[in-house]
Amino acid sequence: MLGVIADDFTGASDIASFLTENGLKTVQMNGVPTQPLNEQVDAIVISLKSRSNPVQQAVQQSLQALDWLKTQGCEQFYFKYCSTFDSTAKGNIGPVTDALLEALGETFTVISPALPVNGRTIFNGYLFVGEQLLNESGMRNHPITPMKDANLIRLMDAQAQGKTGLVAYADVSQGANQVKARLTELQQQGYRYAVVDAVDNSQLATLAEAITDLKLVTGGSGLGAYMAARLSGGQTGKNAFAPTSTRGKTVILSGSCSLMTNQQVEYYQQYAASYWLDVAQTLNNPNYVEELYQWVVKHLDDEFAPMVYATVPAEKLAQIQQQFGAEKASHAIEQAFAKLAQKLKDYGVTHFITAGGETSSIVVQQLGFQGFHIGKQIAPGVPWLKAIEQPIFLALKSGNFGCKDFFRFAQGMAV
Ligand SMILES: Nc1ncnc2c1ncn2[C@@H]1O[C@H](COP(=O)(O)OP(=O)(O)O)[C@@H](O)[C@H]1O
Ligand SMILES: O=C(O)[C@@H](O)C(=O)COP(=O)(O)O
Numbered sequence: 344m345l346g347v348i349a350d351d352f353t354g355a356s357d358i359a360s361f362l363t364e365n366g367l368k369t370v371q372m373n374g375v376p377t378q379p380l381n382e383q384v385d386a387i388v389i390s391l392k393s394r395s396n397p398v399q400q401a402v403q404q405s406l407q408a409l410d411w412l413k414t415q416g417c418e419q420f421y422f423k424y425c426s427t428f429d430s431t432a433k434g435n436i437g438p439v440t441d442a443l444l445e446a447l448g449e450t451f452t453v454i455s456p457a458l459p460v461n462g463r464t465i466f467n468g469y470l471f472v473g474e475q476l477l478n479e480s481g482m483r484n485h486p487i488t489p490m491k492d493a494n495l496i497r498l499m500d501a502q503a504q505g506k507t508g509l510v511a512y513a514d515v516s517q518g519a520n521q522v523k524a525r526l527t528e529l530q531q532q533g534y535r536y537a538v539v540d541a542v543d544n545s546q547l548a549t550l551a552e553a554i555t556d557l558k559l560v561t562g563g564s565g566l567g568a569y570m571a572a573r574l575s576g577g578q579t580g581k582n583a584f585a586p587t588s589t590r591g592k593t594v595i596l597s598g599s600c601s602l603m604t605n606q607q608v609e610y611y612q613q614y615a616a617s618y619w620l621d622v623a624q625t626l627n628n629p630n631y632v633e634e635l636y637q638w639v640v641k642h643l644d645d646e647f648a649p650m651v652y653a654t655v656p657a658e659k660l661a662q663i664q665q666q667f668g669a670e671k672a673s674h675a676i677e678q679a680f681a682k683l684a685q686k687l688k689d690y691g692v693t694h695f696i697t698a699g700g701e702t703s704s705i706v707v708q709q710l711g712f713q714g715f716h717i718g719k720q721i722a723p724g725v726p727w728l729k730a731i732e733q734p735i736f737l738a739l740k741s742g743n744f745g746c747k748d749f750f751r752f753a754q755g756m757a758v
Contacts, residue, residue, distance in 0.1 A: 345574065346417030347388040347567070348408045348443070350401070350424050350435065351700035352707050353725075353741040354564070355390035356715070358423045360726035361568035362386045363717040366575025368582045371728065372714040373707055375407045380415055385574065387415060392704035393439070394429055395487045401435040402442045409446055419558060420447065421570070425700070426458035426563035427477060427743065428470060428498060429488040437503025440536065440561055447558050451530045454495055454507065455550060455562030457541035460723045461744060463563065464542045468509045469493045472743075481602035481743070484657035486664070486673055487701065495538040505535025512540040519552035526553065541565070548572075564724055584716045584729050591693030591736075593648035594639055595750055596680050598702030600653075600660050601742035607698070608654045611750040615647035622653070622663055625675040632682045639687060648696070648754055651683065677701060681709035688735070696738045696753055703739035710735075721753045722746060 345367065349355035352373075359371040367385035375389060389408040393401035409420060422436075422443055430436040444452060457465045462473040470493050472480035477493035492498055499507040508529040514521050522539070529537050541547050544565070551569035554560055560570065595615075597608055611617070618638050624631045635651055642649035653676045655663065663672055684695060684706045695710075697703040712735070718727035721738055722745040728737045738753050746752075 344384070344415065344417045345386040345419050345421060345570070346409070346412030346415070347386065347421040347423050348405050348412070349388055349390050350394040350439070351392060352390040352704040353700040353739045354423050354425055355388045356717070356726055356728055356739045357724035357741055357744070358421070358564040358567045359388040359717050360720050360724060361564045362388070362571040363582045363726070364579060364720065365568050365571035366578030366582065367571045369717055370714055370731070371717060373712055375404065375411050376713065386571070387412060387417065388423070390704070390707070392701070392708060393435060394425070395701065396435065398435055398438045402438055405439045406442055406446055409443055419560070421567055422559065422561040423564065423567065424456065424561065426456045426461060426463040426565065427472060427482045428456050428490060428495065429485065430498065430502065431488055431490070432501035434488065434502050436561070437499055441504045443559050444535070449558050450535060451526070452536055452557060452559045452561050453526070453550065453554060454499060454536050454538045455541065455547070455566040456495070457547060458563045458565035458724070459541065459543050459547070460565070463565070465495065465538065465540050466512060466542055467540065468496045468538045470495055481657070484660065486600050486660055486669060499536055499538070503536065506533060507536045507538060508532070508534035510537050510539040512542060512546070515540050515546045515549055519549050522549055522553035544569070582717070583726070584718050590754060592643045592691055593694035593696065593754055594643070594687055594692050595648050595650035595696045595698070596684060596702065596706060597650060597652035597654045597698035598676055598680055599699030599742035600655055600657070603743045603745065604654050604698045605656050606747050607745060607749050608650070608652050610747045611650055614751060615650055616642040616645055617650040617652060620651055620653040620676060620679060622667055622672045622675055625679045626667065632679055632686070635679070635683050636686045639683070640690060643692070647751060648694070650750065654698070673701065677705040681705045685709050693734065694736045696740065696750060698740045699742050707737065707739070719756065721756060722749060727756065
Protein backbone atom coordinates (compact mmCIF):
# COMPACT_ATOMS: atom_id res chain seq x y z
CA MET A 344 0.00 0.00 0.00
CA LEU A 345 1.20 3.51 -0.86
CA GLY A 346 1.12 6.14 1.88
CA VAL A 347 1.11 9.78 0.82
CA ILE A 348 1.82 12.80 3.02
CA ALA A 349 0.64 15.96 1.27
CA ASP A 350 1.66 19.40 2.51
CA ASP A 351 -1.67 21.00 1.64
CA PHE A 352 -5.22 19.94 0.88
CA THR A 353 -5.45 20.88 -2.78
CA GLY A 354 -2.18 19.03 -3.30
CA ALA A 355 -3.67 16.05 -1.48
CA SER A 356 -6.74 15.93 -3.69
CA ASP A 357 -4.51 16.48 -6.73
CA ILE A 358 -2.43 13.37 -6.07
CA ALA A 359 -5.41 11.38 -4.74
CA SER A 360 -7.13 12.05 -8.03
CA PHE A 361 -4.19 10.91 -10.16
CA LEU A 362 -3.79 7.76 -8.05
CA THR A 363 -7.50 7.02 -8.49
CA GLU A 364 -7.42 7.69 -12.24
CA ASN A 365 -4.48 5.30 -12.51
CA GLY A 366 -6.18 2.40 -10.87
CA LEU A 367 -5.52 2.69 -7.13
CA LYS A 368 -8.45 2.71 -4.73
CA THR A 369 -7.56 5.81 -2.75
CA VAL A 370 -8.88 7.66 0.25
CA GLN A 371 -7.91 11.18 1.31
CA MET A 372 -7.76 11.84 5.04
CA ASN A 373 -8.22 15.21 6.74
CA GLY A 374 -5.09 15.48 8.92
CA VAL A 375 -3.59 12.53 10.78
CA PRO A 376 -6.39 10.18 11.85
CA THR A 377 -6.60 8.97 15.42
CA GLN A 378 -8.34 5.70 14.50
CA PRO A 379 -7.41 2.94 12.06
CA LEU A 380 -9.01 3.16 8.63
CA ASN A 381 -11.83 0.68 8.31
CA GLU A 382 -11.86 0.17 4.58
CA GLN A 383 -9.70 -1.68 2.11
CA VAL A 384 -7.68 0.68 -0.09
CA ASP A 385 -4.51 0.69 -2.20
CA ALA A 386 -3.38 4.18 -1.23
CA ILE A 387 -4.00 6.61 1.61
CA VAL A 388 -3.33 10.32 1.22
CA ILE A 389 -2.99 12.36 4.39
CA SER A 390 -3.75 16.06 3.93
CA LEU A 391 -1.74 18.40 6.11
CA LYS A 392 -1.63 22.17 6.12
CA SER A 393 2.12 22.15 6.62
CA ARG A 394 3.46 24.02 3.61
CA SER A 395 3.67 27.37 5.33
CA ASN A 396 3.75 26.29 8.98
CA PRO A 397 6.78 26.82 11.19
CA VAL A 398 9.36 24.15 10.29
CA GLN A 399 9.12 22.26 13.59
CA GLN A 400 5.35 21.91 13.28
CA ALA A 401 5.57 20.75 9.68
CA VAL A 402 8.18 18.14 10.60
CA GLN A 403 6.23 16.91 13.60
CA GLN A 404 2.95 16.59 11.68
CA SER A 405 4.66 14.81 8.79
CA LEU A 406 6.29 12.32 11.17
CA GLN A 407 2.95 11.66 12.86
CA ALA A 408 1.44 11.06 9.43
CA LEU A 409 4.25 8.65 8.59
CA ASP A 410 3.73 6.71 11.83
CA TRP A 411 0.02 6.37 11.23
CA LEU A 412 0.51 5.29 7.63
CA LYS A 413 2.97 2.64 8.80
CA THR A 414 0.44 1.27 11.26
CA GLN A 415 -2.04 0.94 8.37
CA GLY A 416 0.39 -1.26 6.48
CA CYS A 417 1.88 1.22 4.00
CA GLU A 418 5.25 0.13 2.67
CA GLN A 419 6.21 2.89 0.29
CA PHE A 420 5.80 6.57 1.09
CA TYR A 421 5.34 9.69 -0.98
CA PHE A 422 5.89 13.22 0.24
CA LYS A 423 3.66 15.34 -2.03
CA TYR A 424 4.49 19.02 -2.43
CA CYS A 425 3.60 21.57 -5.02
CA SER A 426 4.42 21.26 -8.71
CA THR A 427 5.62 24.86 -8.43
CA PHE A 428 7.70 23.85 -5.38
CA ASP A 429 6.17 26.66 -3.24
CA SER A 430 9.00 26.69 -0.77
CA THR A 431 11.53 29.47 -0.31
CA ALA A 432 14.91 29.21 1.47
CA LYS A 433 13.02 29.07 4.77
CA GLY A 434 10.63 26.45 3.43
CA ASN A 435 9.66 23.06 4.76
CA ILE A 436 10.32 20.67 1.88
CA GLY A 437 13.99 20.11 2.81
CA PRO A 438 13.46 19.67 6.57
CA VAL A 439 10.41 17.42 6.11
CA THR A 440 12.23 15.27 3.55
CA ASP A 441 15.21 14.96 5.92
CA ALA A 442 12.98 13.98 8.84
CA LEU A 443 11.08 11.37 6.80
CA LEU A 444 14.32 9.87 5.46
CA GLU A 445 15.72 9.61 8.95
CA ALA A 446 12.55 8.09 10.39
CA LEU A 447 12.57 5.47 7.64
CA GLY A 448 16.27 4.73 8.09
CA GLU A 449 16.92 5.84 4.50
CA THR A 450 19.63 8.06 3.08
CA PHE A 451 18.45 8.95 -0.40
CA THR A 452 15.41 10.13 -2.35
CA VAL A 453 14.33 11.91 -5.52
CA ILE A 454 12.90 15.40 -6.01
CA SER A 455 10.31 15.48 -8.77
CA PRO A 456 7.75 18.30 -8.78
CA ALA A 457 7.16 17.87 -12.54
CA LEU A 458 3.56 17.77 -13.74
CA PRO A 459 3.76 18.07 -17.53
CA VAL A 460 -0.02 17.87 -18.06
CA ASN A 461 -0.25 21.23 -16.26
CA GLY A 462 2.92 22.66 -17.80
CA ARG A 463 5.35 22.00 -14.94
CA THR A 464 8.56 20.57 -16.39
CA ILE A 465 12.15 20.22 -15.22
CA PHE A 466 15.21 20.67 -17.43
CA ASN A 467 18.80 20.76 -16.16
CA GLY A 468 17.33 21.04 -12.69
CA TYR A 469 15.35 24.19 -13.51
CA LEU A 470 11.60 24.19 -12.96
CA PHE A 471 9.41 25.67 -15.68
CA VAL A 472 5.77 26.73 -15.63
CA GLY A 473 4.68 26.52 -19.24
CA GLU A 474 7.35 28.32 -21.23
CA GLN A 475 8.60 30.37 -18.29
CA LEU A 476 11.14 29.65 -15.62
CA LEU A 477 9.39 29.36 -12.25
CA ASN A 478 10.81 32.69 -11.05
CA GLU A 479 9.54 34.45 -14.19
CA SER A 480 6.03 33.00 -13.85
CA GLY A 481 3.20 34.35 -11.70
CA MET A 482 4.71 32.36 -8.81
CA ARG A 483 7.21 35.18 -8.26
CA ASN A 484 4.33 37.12 -6.71
CA HIS A 485 2.85 34.34 -4.57
CA PRO A 486 1.38 35.82 -1.35
CA ILE A 487 3.12 33.34 0.97
CA THR A 488 5.89 31.62 -0.96
CA PRO A 489 7.13 34.01 -3.67
CA MET A 490 9.43 31.91 -5.86
CA LYS A 491 12.50 33.94 -6.83
CA ASP A 492 14.63 31.04 -8.06
CA ALA A 493 13.82 28.22 -10.49
CA ASN A 494 16.85 26.06 -9.72
CA LEU A 495 15.68 23.08 -7.67
CA ILE A 496 19.20 22.18 -6.63
CA ARG A 497 19.83 25.62 -5.14
CA LEU A 498 16.39 25.62 -3.54
CA MET A 499 17.08 22.27 -1.87
CA ASP A 500 20.62 23.27 -0.87
CA ALA A 501 19.21 26.29 0.92
CA GLN A 502 16.82 24.31 3.09
CA ALA A 503 17.94 20.69 3.41
CA GLN A 504 20.76 19.03 5.33
CA GLY A 505 22.36 17.06 2.50
CA LYS A 506 23.63 17.73 -1.02
CA THR A 507 21.40 17.63 -4.09
CA GLY A 508 22.52 16.18 -7.42
CA LEU A 509 20.97 16.03 -10.88
CA VAL A 510 19.80 13.23 -13.13
CA ALA A 511 19.76 15.16 -16.38
CA TYR A 512 17.50 14.69 -19.38
CA ALA A 513 20.30 12.98 -21.36
CA ASP A 514 20.31 10.17 -18.76
CA VAL A 515 16.55 9.97 -18.27
CA SER A 516 15.97 9.66 -22.00
CA GLN A 517 18.10 6.48 -22.01
CA GLY A 518 15.61 4.66 -19.84
CA ALA A 519 15.09 3.28 -16.33
CA ASN A 520 18.35 1.33 -16.10
CA GLN A 521 20.40 4.43 -16.84
CA VAL A 522 18.38 6.44 -14.28
CA LYS A 523 18.98 3.70 -11.70
CA ALA A 524 22.70 3.71 -12.45
CA ARG A 525 22.85 7.47 -12.14
CA LEU A 526 20.92 7.42 -8.84
CA THR A 527 23.35 4.84 -7.45
CA GLU A 528 26.30 6.93 -8.62
CA LEU A 529 24.92 10.04 -6.91
CA GLN A 530 24.36 8.08 -3.70
CA GLN A 531 27.93 6.80 -3.79
CA GLN A 532 29.17 10.35 -4.25
CA GLY A 533 27.42 11.36 -1.03
CA TYR A 534 24.35 13.04 -2.47
CA ARG A 535 21.17 12.73 -0.44
CA TYR A 536 18.63 13.91 -3.03
CA ALA A 537 18.44 13.81 -6.81
CA VAL A 538 16.46 16.24 -8.91
CA VAL A 539 15.36 14.31 -11.98
CA ASP A 540 14.63 16.09 -15.25
CA ALA A 541 11.22 15.50 -16.81
CA VAL A 542 10.10 17.47 -19.82
CA ASP A 543 7.17 15.21 -20.61
CA ASN A 544 5.28 12.26 -19.21
CA SER A 545 7.54 9.62 -20.71
CA GLN A 546 10.35 10.69 -18.37
CA LEU A 547 8.03 10.36 -15.39
CA ALA A 548 7.12 6.85 -16.55
CA THR A 549 10.84 6.06 -16.75
CA LEU A 550 11.49 7.49 -13.31
CA ALA A 551 8.60 5.53 -11.79
CA GLU A 552 10.18 2.38 -13.18
CA ALA A 553 13.58 3.30 -11.74
CA ILE A 554 12.43 3.96 -8.18
CA THR A 555 10.27 0.96 -7.33
CA ASP A 556 12.69 0.13 -4.48
CA LEU A 557 12.87 3.62 -3.03
CA LYS A 558 11.10 3.72 0.32
CA LEU A 559 10.54 7.47 0.23
CA VAL A 560 9.72 9.33 -2.95
CA THR A 561 9.07 13.08 -3.06
CA GLY A 562 7.44 15.25 -5.67
CA GLY A 563 4.26 16.46 -7.31
CA SER A 564 1.34 14.40 -8.49
CA GLY A 565 2.89 13.66 -11.90
CA LEU A 566 5.32 11.03 -10.64
CA GLY A 567 2.63 9.71 -8.29
CA ALA A 568 0.41 9.04 -11.29
CA TYR A 569 3.06 6.89 -12.97
CA MET A 570 3.87 5.03 -9.75
CA ALA A 571 0.16 4.27 -9.44
CA ALA A 572 0.00 3.04 -13.02
CA ARG A 573 2.79 0.59 -12.26
CA LEU A 574 1.28 -0.55 -8.97
CA SER A 575 -2.16 -1.12 -10.49
CA GLY A 576 -0.82 -2.82 -13.59
CA GLY A 577 -2.21 -0.11 -15.86
CA GLN A 578 -5.85 -0.09 -14.73
CA THR A 579 -7.73 3.15 -15.12
CA GLY A 580 -10.64 5.04 -13.73
CA LYS A 581 -12.92 2.47 -12.14
CA ASN A 582 -12.28 3.55 -8.55
CA ALA A 583 -13.85 7.02 -8.61
CA PHE A 584 -17.14 7.20 -6.68
CA ALA A 585 -20.25 6.91 -8.84
CA PRO A 586 -21.85 10.27 -9.55
CA THR A 587 -25.44 11.07 -8.63
CA SER A 588 -27.34 13.58 -10.70
CA THR A 589 -28.33 16.16 -8.12
CA ARG A 590 -26.53 19.40 -7.61
CA GLY A 591 -27.17 20.73 -4.14
CA LYS A 592 -26.69 24.20 -2.79
CA THR A 593 -23.28 25.35 -3.93
CA VAL A 594 -20.86 28.10 -2.98
CA ILE A 595 -17.50 29.19 -4.38
CA LEU A 596 -14.85 30.46 -1.99
CA SER A 597 -11.75 31.78 -3.71
CA GLY A 598 -8.68 32.82 -1.72
CA SER A 599 -6.04 32.18 -4.35
CA CYS A 600 -4.28 35.14 -5.99
CA SER A 601 -2.68 33.11 -8.78
CA LEU A 602 -2.85 34.37 -12.35
CA MET A 603 -5.18 31.52 -13.30
CA THR A 604 -7.56 32.07 -10.41
CA ASN A 605 -7.68 35.79 -11.22
CA GLN A 606 -8.80 34.88 -14.74
CA GLN A 607 -11.29 32.30 -13.47
CA VAL A 608 -12.82 34.76 -11.01
CA GLU A 609 -13.10 37.51 -13.60
CA TYR A 610 -14.67 35.16 -16.12
CA TYR A 611 -17.16 33.71 -13.65
CA GLN A 612 -18.32 37.19 -12.61
CA GLN A 613 -20.07 37.45 -15.97
CA TYR A 614 -22.39 34.64 -14.96
CA ALA A 615 -22.89 34.73 -11.22
CA ALA A 616 -23.24 36.96 -8.20
CA SER A 617 -19.91 37.68 -6.52
CA TYR A 618 -18.72 39.45 -3.39
CA TRP A 619 -15.18 40.66 -2.76
CA LEU A 620 -13.88 39.78 0.68
CA ASP A 621 -12.30 42.95 1.99
CA VAL A 622 -9.31 42.52 4.34
CA ALA A 623 -10.03 45.79 6.15
CA GLN A 624 -13.53 44.55 6.95
CA THR A 625 -12.29 41.17 8.18
CA LEU A 626 -10.03 43.03 10.62
CA ASN A 627 -12.38 45.79 11.73
CA ASN A 628 -15.97 44.64 11.35
CA PRO A 629 -17.01 41.94 13.86
CA ASN A 630 -20.22 41.40 11.90
CA TYR A 631 -18.51 40.87 8.57
CA VAL A 632 -18.76 37.09 8.29
CA GLU A 633 -22.47 37.30 9.14
CA GLU A 634 -22.91 39.86 6.35
CA LEU A 635 -21.11 37.60 3.88
CA TYR A 636 -23.21 34.66 5.01
CA GLN A 637 -26.50 36.54 4.57
CA TRP A 638 -25.41 37.59 1.10
CA VAL A 639 -24.50 34.03 0.06
CA VAL A 640 -27.77 32.62 1.40
CA LYS A 641 -29.70 35.17 -0.68
CA HIS A 642 -28.02 33.87 -3.83
CA LEU A 643 -28.03 30.13 -3.25
CA ASP A 644 -30.93 29.55 -5.64
CA ASP A 645 -29.41 31.56 -8.49
CA GLU A 646 -28.64 29.73 -11.72
CA PHE A 647 -24.93 29.70 -10.86
CA ALA A 648 -23.49 29.49 -7.37
CA PRO A 649 -22.53 32.71 -5.58
CA MET A 650 -18.82 33.38 -5.22
CA VAL A 651 -17.00 35.05 -2.33
CA TYR A 652 -13.46 35.91 -3.37
CA ALA A 653 -10.41 37.57 -1.85
CA THR A 654 -8.55 37.00 -5.13
CA VAL A 655 -6.72 40.08 -6.39
CA PRO A 656 -4.04 40.71 -9.01
CA ALA A 657 -0.39 41.03 -7.94
CA GLU A 658 -0.25 44.87 -7.73
CA LYS A 659 -3.33 45.04 -5.52
CA LEU A 660 -2.03 42.20 -3.36
CA ALA A 661 1.25 44.03 -2.80
CA GLN A 662 -0.69 47.14 -1.76
CA ILE A 663 -2.84 45.19 0.72
CA GLN A 664 0.15 43.36 2.16
CA GLN A 665 1.99 46.62 2.65
CA GLN A 666 -0.99 48.18 4.38
CA PHE A 667 -1.87 45.33 6.75
CA GLY A 668 1.15 43.01 6.76
CA ALA A 669 1.20 39.86 4.61
CA GLU A 670 0.72 37.39 7.42
CA LYS A 671 -1.98 39.36 9.19
CA ALA A 672 -3.91 39.81 5.94
CA SER A 673 -3.77 36.18 4.88
CA HIS A 674 -4.61 34.96 8.37
CA ALA A 675 -7.65 37.25 8.57
CA ILE A 676 -8.87 36.12 5.15
CA GLU A 677 -8.38 32.44 5.92
CA GLN A 678 -10.27 32.78 9.21
CA ALA A 679 -13.13 34.58 7.49
CA PHE A 680 -13.42 31.84 4.85
CA ALA A 681 -13.33 29.14 7.53
CA LYS A 682 -16.11 30.72 9.59
CA LEU A 683 -18.20 31.43 6.53
CA ALA A 684 -17.86 27.83 5.30
CA GLN A 685 -18.95 26.51 8.69
CA LYS A 686 -22.06 28.70 8.76
CA LEU A 687 -22.94 27.70 5.21
CA LYS A 688 -22.56 24.01 5.97
CA ASP A 689 -24.83 24.44 9.00
CA TYR A 690 -27.33 26.18 6.71
CA GLY A 691 -27.40 23.27 4.28
CA VAL A 692 -24.85 24.02 1.60
CA THR A 693 -23.70 20.67 0.25
CA HIS A 694 -21.23 21.63 -2.49
CA PHE A 695 -18.14 23.72 -1.78
CA ILE A 696 -15.78 24.82 -4.52
CA THR A 697 -12.68 26.37 -3.02
CA ALA A 698 -9.71 27.92 -4.80
CA GLY A 699 -6.23 28.06 -3.29
CA GLY A 700 -4.21 25.61 -1.25
CA GLU A 701 -4.16 27.47 2.05
CA THR A 702 -7.76 28.54 1.60
CA SER A 703 -8.96 25.02 0.84
CA SER A 704 -6.94 23.60 3.71
CA ILE A 705 -8.44 25.91 6.30
CA VAL A 706 -11.96 25.37 5.00
CA VAL A 707 -11.67 21.59 5.10
CA GLN A 708 -10.03 21.64 8.54
CA GLN A 709 -12.91 23.78 9.78
CA LEU A 710 -15.61 21.54 8.26
CA GLY A 711 -13.87 18.70 10.03
CA PHE A 712 -14.74 15.63 7.96
CA GLN A 713 -12.70 12.54 8.64
CA GLY A 714 -11.73 12.25 5.00
CA PHE A 715 -12.93 11.89 1.43
CA HIS A 716 -13.63 9.48 -1.35
CA ILE A 717 -12.40 10.58 -4.73
CA GLY A 718 -14.65 11.34 -7.70
CA LYS A 719 -14.20 12.36 -11.31
CA GLN A 720 -11.67 14.99 -12.32
CA ILE A 721 -13.05 18.43 -13.14
CA ALA A 722 -9.63 19.39 -14.52
CA PRO A 723 -6.29 17.58 -14.28
CA GLY A 724 -5.49 17.45 -10.55
CA VAL A 725 -8.90 18.67 -9.34
CA PRO A 726 -11.43 15.94 -8.54
CA TRP A 727 -14.80 16.17 -6.87
CA LEU A 728 -14.48 14.79 -3.34
CA LYS A 729 -17.23 13.29 -1.22
CA ALA A 730 -16.97 13.41 2.57
CA ILE A 731 -16.73 9.94 4.10
CA GLU A 732 -19.43 10.57 6.68
CA GLN A 733 -22.12 12.45 4.72
CA PRO A 734 -23.07 13.49 1.18
CA ILE A 735 -21.17 16.75 1.16
CA PHE A 736 -19.05 17.41 -1.91
CA LEU A 737 -15.97 19.54 -2.31
CA ALA A 738 -13.74 20.61 -5.16
CA LEU A 739 -10.40 21.92 -3.92
CA LYS A 740 -8.80 23.81 -6.78
CA SER A 741 -5.08 24.39 -6.67
CA GLY A 742 -4.30 28.03 -7.37
CA ASN A 743 -3.01 27.54 -10.87
CA PHE A 744 -5.10 24.61 -12.03
CA GLY A 745 -8.16 24.49 -14.26
CA CYS A 746 -9.16 26.49 -17.33
CA LYS A 747 -10.90 29.87 -17.44
CA ASP A 748 -14.40 28.38 -17.14
CA PHE A 749 -13.52 26.06 -14.24
CA PHE A 750 -16.15 27.31 -11.77
CA ARG A 751 -19.08 26.95 -14.17
CA PHE A 752 -17.80 23.69 -15.60
CA ALA A 753 -17.48 22.15 -12.12
CA GLN A 754 -21.14 22.92 -11.39
CA GLY A 755 -22.23 21.40 -14.67
CA MET A 756 -20.80 18.01 -13.75
CA ALA A 757 -22.90 15.34 -12.11
CA VAL A 758 -21.42 14.57 -8.72
N1 LIG B 1 -6.73 40.12 -1.13
C1 LIG B 1 -5.79 39.49 -0.43
N2 LIG B 1 -4.93 40.18 0.34
C2 LIG B 1 -3.99 39.54 1.08
N3 LIG B 1 -3.84 38.21 1.12
C3 LIG B 1 -4.69 37.48 0.39
C4 LIG B 1 -5.69 38.09 -0.42
N4 LIG B 1 -6.39 37.11 -1.03
C5 LIG B 1 -5.88 35.98 -0.63
N5 LIG B 1 -4.86 36.15 0.23
C6 LIG B 1 -4.09 35.12 0.94
O1 LIG B 1 -3.17 34.56 0.03
C7 LIG B 1 -2.99 33.19 0.31
C8 LIG B 1 -3.25 32.43 -0.98
O2 LIG B 1 -2.78 31.15 -0.83
P1 LIG B 1 -3.56 29.89 -1.35
O3 LIG B 1 -4.94 29.84 -0.81
O4 LIG B 1 -2.67 28.74 -1.06
O5 LIG B 1 -3.65 30.14 -2.91
P2 LIG B 1 -2.72 29.51 -4.04
O6 LIG B 1 -3.21 28.13 -4.22
O7 LIG B 1 -2.89 30.35 -5.23
O8 LIG B 1 -1.33 29.45 -3.50
C9 LIG B 1 -3.98 32.82 1.41
O9 LIG B 1 -3.35 32.78 2.65
C10 LIG B 1 -4.98 33.97 1.33
O10 LIG B 1 -5.63 34.19 2.55
O1 LIG C 1 1.18 20.24 -7.24
C1 LIG C 1 0.41 21.18 -7.41
O2 LIG C 1 0.61 22.11 -8.22
C2 LIG C 1 -0.81 21.26 -6.54
O3 LIG C 1 -1.23 20.02 -6.10
C3 LIG C 1 -0.54 22.11 -5.36
O4 LIG C 1 0.05 21.68 -4.39
C4 LIG C 1 -0.96 23.47 -5.55
O5 LIG C 1 -0.91 24.27 -4.39
P1 LIG C 1 -1.79 25.58 -4.39
O6 LIG C 1 -1.53 26.32 -5.66
O7 LIG C 1 -1.39 26.33 -3.17
O8 LIG C 1 -3.23 25.14 -4.33
